[in-house]
Amino acid sequence: MNVAEFRADLRRWLDTNDLSPGLDDSLDAQVAQLARVRRALYGAGWMRYGWPAGVRGLGGPAVLRAVLGEEVATRGLAEPGIYSMVEVLAPTMISYARPELAAEMVPRLLGGREQWCQGFSEPGSGSDLASLTTRAVPRDDGDWVVTGQKVWTSLAQYAARCVLLTRTAPGHAGITAFFVDMDTPGITVRPLRTMHGVDEFAEVFLDEVVVPGDRMLGRPGDGWQLAMDLLPHERSTCFWHRIAHLYTRLDHLLEQTPAPDSARDDDALGAAFLALHTVRCRSHATQRRLAEGGRLGPETSVDKILLATAEQQLFDTVRDLLPGVLELTETPWRSEYLYSRAATIYGGTAEIQRNIVARRLLDLGRE
Amino acid sequence: MDATERDLLADTLRKTMATATGPALDSALTELGWADLLAEAPEVAVPLVFRLLGETGAHASLLNDVVLHEAGRPLEGALPLPYTGGSWVVWGRGVDAPPGASLDGELPLLISPAGEPVPLGAGRRALGWWLLGTGRAMLALARTHVLARTQFGRPLASFQAVRHRLAETLVALDGAEATLAAAEDDLGALLAKAAAGQAALTAARHCQQVLGGIGFTAEHDLHQHVRRALVLDGLLGSARELTREAGALVREGRSAPRLVQL
Numbered sequence: 001m002n003v004a005e006f007r008a009d010l011r012r013w014l015d016t017n018d019l020s021p022g023l024d025d026s027l028d029a030q031v032a033q034l035a036r037v038r039r040a041l042y043g044a045g046w047m048r049y050g051w052p053a054g055v056r057g058l059g060g061p062a063v064l065r066a067v068l069g070e071e072v073a074t075r076g077l078a079e080p081g082i083y084s085m086v087e088v089l090a091p092t093m094i095s096y097a098r099p100e101l102a103a104e105m106v107p108r109l110l111g112g113r114e115q116w117c118q119g120f121s122e123p124g125s126g127s128d129l130a131s132l133t134t135r136a137v138p139r140d141d142g143d144w145v146v147t148g149q150k151v152w153t154s155l156a157q158y159a160a161r162c163v164l165l166t167r168t169a170p171g172h173a174g175i176t177a178f179f180v181d182m183d184t185p186g187i188t189v190r191p192l193r194t195m196h197g198v199d200e201f202a203e204v205f206l207d208e209v210v211v212p213g214d215r216m217l218g219r220p221g222d223g224w225q226l227a228m229d230l231l232p233h234e235r236s237t238c239f240w241h242r243i244a245h246l247y248t249r250l251d252h253l254l255e256q257t258p259a260p261d262s263a264r265d266d267d268a269l270g271a272a273f274l275a276l277h278t279v280r281c282r283s284h285a286t287q288r289r290l291a292e293g294g295r296l297g298p299e300t301s302v303d304k305i306l307l308a309t310a311e312q313q314l315f316d317t318v319r320d321l322l323p324g325v326l327e328l329t330e331t332p333w334r335s336e337y338l339y340s341r342a343a344t345i346y347g348g349t350a351e352i353q354r355n356i357v358a359r360r361l362l363d364l365g366r367e
Numbered sequence: 368m369d370a371t372e373r374d375l376l377a378d379t380l381r382k383t384m385a386t387a388t389g390p391a392l393d394s395a396l397t398e399l400g401w402a403d404l405l406a407e408a409p410e411v412a413v414p415l416v417f418r419l420l421g422e423t424g425a426h427a428s429l430l431n432d433v434v435l436h437e438a439g440r441p442l443e444g445a446l447p448l449p450y451t452g453g454s455w456v457v458w459g460r461g462v463d464a465p466p467g468a469s470l471d472g473e474l475p476l477l478i479s480p481a482g483e484p485v486p487l488g489a490g491r492r493a494l495g496w497w498l499l500g501t502g503r504a505m506l507a508l509a510r511t512h513v514l515a516r517t518q519f520g521r522p523l524a525s526f527q528a529v530r531h532r533l534a535e536t537l538v539a540l541d542g543a544e545a546t547l548a549a550a551e552d553d554l555g556a557l558l559a560k561a562a563a564g565q566a567a568l569t570a571a572r573h574c575q576q577v578l579g580g581i582g583f584t585a586e587h588d589l590h591q592h593v594r595r596a597l598v599l600d601g602l603l604g605s606a607r608e609l610t611r612e613a614g615a616l617v618r619e620g621r622s623a624p625r626l627v628q629l
């Protein structure tokens with residue numbers, strides 16, 4: 001199916017199948033709405049395009065998923081951050097899980113029957129992910145016993161499964177990934193309060209958690225490569241969704257902005273628009289490269305920096321052009337503004353991205 | 368034009384620009400068939416030629432041709448072009464730069480009385496590619512320098528503050544290049560010129576800083592590129608003016624156009 005056709009058919013379907021969220025904007029309601037949207041889109045087939053037949057997808061290029069996510073974001077049907085999580089979780093399963101496991105599990109995620117989470121970061125290992133210490137020890141019967149702690153795990157409190165990174169030997173080559181059922185004895189989830197009031201992430205404690213050997217993703221030591229292989233997915237489809245969402249926020253600001261006080265307001269609006277346009281053009285080129293069979297690598301750190309910068313600039317502009325609004329009124333802008341502060345932290349911090357650009361793209365040697 | 372032909376052309380152009388600039392380069396490019404290229408394959412010729420002007424530091428009066436071509440007029444003479452701040456300039460043909468006329472002493476730019484309105488999209492795209500090339504030239508100079516020079520017993524390139532300035536520069540240039548490659552209509556051209564102007568100025572600031580004292584001397588090539596970036600940024604609208612114009616446009620339209628689609 002070609003992209004234009006897919007988009008036109010999808011739009012027609014969405015026009016007649018109202019999936020608008022209700023008024024409740026609590027996280028519980030957001031997660032429930034996400035499940036509702038996925039179920040409906042999966043049932044009608046839209047959510048299955050761009051995924052391989054091995055996980056009951058309907059095939060077609062991955063860019064169809066970007067088009068779907070753009071429609072979902074543009075219509076405000078689901079919170080875009082949590083909507084896009086499938087874009088990293090499902091491809092990981094497809095590349096690393098046993099085919100039968102992927103075939104069994106991925107449809108549950110795409111179809112909105114389950115939420116999953118990604119347990120990478122630990123209290124002592126954020127940017128320096130490779131230093132993680134959650135241990136997995138093999139037993140004689142082939143199962144593994146996992147003990148340690150994860151932190152800032154988005155949606156852990158709702159998740160049925162977790163893609164978990166553990167240590168099985170020293171160094172980068174000693175990191176091993178598992179697909180863990182969150183209801184396994186020994187797992188405790190403690191939600192964390194976030195500064196923007198949407199408590200989307202949690203701490204996850206693992207105390208002698210037994211994980212069957214056939215839940216290993218890839219082979220022992222493949223975990224680091226698995227983490228690296230996520231990036232192309234995050235930085236193509238997910239970014240496109242987020243950019244679409246940010247355009248809706250800019251439109252919303254434009255609807256609310258009174259006649260400008262001064263040309264400086266136009267400067268700010270123009271700069272916010274230009275930054276968004278720039279990352280949209282860049283992301284467009286990245287996806288075209290992917291579609292032509294190119295491998296994505298460290299150059300996607302450029303996309304990441306442009307996106308995080310554009311996001312924060314947009315919400316800084318909101319604060320400047322609607323003076324007092326987010327400080328003094330209870331408006332969604334407040335939470336959105338605060339959430340934008342995390343854009344330079346999650347997914348690899350702004351500094352780590354610049355380190356990668358310097359080392360890998362500019363070839364400046366070691367620090 | 369296929370990829371091999373394009374590479375060949377790029378090679379020839381680069382060599383030509385390494386040995387000739389100004390009126391001599393104008394003549395050399397005429398001989399190479401610039402007018403036909405512009406007529407037959409502007410989407411290849413303009414990015415290639417203008418970007419190489421930036422990278423090599425050469426200059427020629429080709430902007431006149433690009434604007435005349437878009438206006439559907441014969442490629443002759445020089446026409447008044449809008450400059451930032453409400454000024455107009457003429458890019459002289461076949462003449463050397465009058466001393467002191469512009470901050471970039473090599474460019475034959477002269478202030479002129481206001482001219483007729485001219486279409487600006489193609490000219491802005493061309494200047495955007497030029498600014499991008501100028502920015503890349505500065506980044507290449509800075510990169511070479513920080514790898515070669517040591518202080519405190521280490522190469523400058525090993526200091527994170529230095530690395531991050533150059534990373535910032537590359538991000539700005541790559542972002543601008545994406546907007547140029549996607550610039551199809553007038554708004555796309557306006558945004559791309561703004562992004563390229565801003566990126567070149569970002570490159571100027573960071574590259575100048577990491578070059579230290581040597582970058583402030585007339586012996587080092589950097590200053591020539593810095594001057595070029597400053598002067599070209601103002602031509603057909605500066606990054607600042609164009610950004611403001613884009614802001615007014617989306618404010619009045621109450622919506623931000625999504626110019627590129629999957």
Ligand SMILES: Cc1cc2nc3c(=O)[nH]c(=O)nc-3n(C[C@H](O)[C@H](O)[C@H](O)COP(=O)(O)OP(=O)(O)OC[C@H]3O[C@@H](n4cnc5c(N)ncnc54)[C@H](O)[C@@H]3O)c2cc1C
Binds near residue numbers: 125127154348350
């Ligand atoms: C909203 C949100 C959602 C998240 N969701 C998840 C999730 O679902 N799963 C998951 O596993 N993790 C998640 N994270 C965690 C995220 O990946 C980490 O926060 C991130 O990797 C940074 O690690 P850290 O917080 O330990 O900061 P640190 O690594 O301690 O960094 C602190 C500061 O020091 C700087 N710094 C560190 N090292 C260097 C260096 N070498 N050079 C220069 N500066 C440096 C950083 O840039 C940063 O400014 C989430 C985080 C947030 C904010």
